[in-house]
Amino acid sequence: MSQARLYRQLTSDVGEGFTEEAAQYAIENVNADWNANALVKARNYQERQAMSVDRIYRQLTSEHSEGFTPEQAQYAIDNL
Numbered sequence: 001m002s003q004a005r006l007y008r009q010l011t012s013d014v015g016e017g018f019t020e021e022a023a024q025y026a027i028e029n030v031n032a033d034w035n036a037n038a039l040v041k042a043r044n045y046q047e048r049q050a051m052s053v054d055r056i057y058r059q060l061t062s063e064h065s066e067g068f069t070p071e072q073a074q075y076a077i078d079n080l
Contacts, residue, residue, distance in 0.1 A: 001037055002034060002037065002038065002060075002066050002067040002068040002069075002072070003027055003032070003034055003067075003068075003069075004063065004067030004068075005066060005067045006023075006026075006027060006030070006032075007023050007024070007027055008067070010022070010023035010026060010027075011023045034068065034069075034072050035072050035075040035076070037068075037072075038060055038066075038068045038072040038073055038075060038076035039075065039076040039079050039080075041059075041060060041066055041068075041076065042056050042060060042073075042076035042077060042080055043080065045059055045060075046080055053077055053080070056073075056076075056077065056080075057073050057074070057077055060072070060073035060076060061073045
């Protein structure tokens with residue numbers, strides 16, 4: 001899960017419903033490896049859906065999908 005997606009999950013009324021402040025605190029203190037998370041997602045897209053590298057990158061960086069940063073997505077692509 002990306003940082004952006006985690007934030008949305010934590011603050012969503014249909015998700016966890018935390019305040020923005022609480023969600024931001026959680027994100028700053030979770031000690032997640034966002035690059036590794038992006039790589040796991042990229043491998044799943046490659047292996048399970050046979051997506052092209054370009055499509056994986058777009059999926060990873062889409063705010064409506066995974067929400068990884070361009071740098072995190074590029075790390076994932078470079079390490080597939």
